[in-house]
Amino acid sequence: TQLLEQSPQFLSIQEGENLTVYCNSSSVFSSLQWYRQEPGEGPVLLVTVVTGGEVKKLKRLTFQFGDARKDSSLHITAAQPGDTGLYLCAGLTGTASKLTFGTGTRLQVTL
């Protein structure tokens, strides 16, 4: 059972468009990570957010951790074909020894 729901599940956009992916839970996380996974590969970490309300930017990607540390968003500006992949959020609770991954958002950016 995955406690982190991502939306949308699938997103197909054209190069240059903006998009936002959401990651929601009823649980509080001590930190939250975003990963990108390409076919045939393992997930690669993009960012870790720790503080409620925290905003981090990675080039054209902006990550926000909700004030209550239950949700997060990933915004991509001017998407490029190289952004294509499966985006996964993953939360860590203070008392658990494992990451809980979200359901995933598959993004396709076409020319």
Added chain:
Amino acid sequence: GAGVSQSPRYKVAKRGQDVALRCDPISGHVSLFWYQQALGQGPEFLTYFQNEAQLDKSGLPSDRFFAERPEGSVSTLKIQRTQQEDSAVYLCASSLVRELRYEQYFGPGTRLTVT
């Protein structure tokens, strides 16, 4: 340097066969994790090692699943009497430090198909 490697990359097993999946973590990494990823889904936690100690195996779906890391380096995930529902990609990840909010480095996974 070398990343996390997993072997085999692909495995086809007939229902009822036993399989063994290997993970070579990054040298010196203390923590090692196994995840199961169904098609189109996010990975789900199976088990966690700190050095040779298996600290959490709460995600193993049944007693047919067994993992070990006897010398605190290479790990093996064994599945006995495979069933069709075991078909998935099995991911291994390692981390340098004990604190789990630090980065986990993932291997490419082993895709298991049970026929």
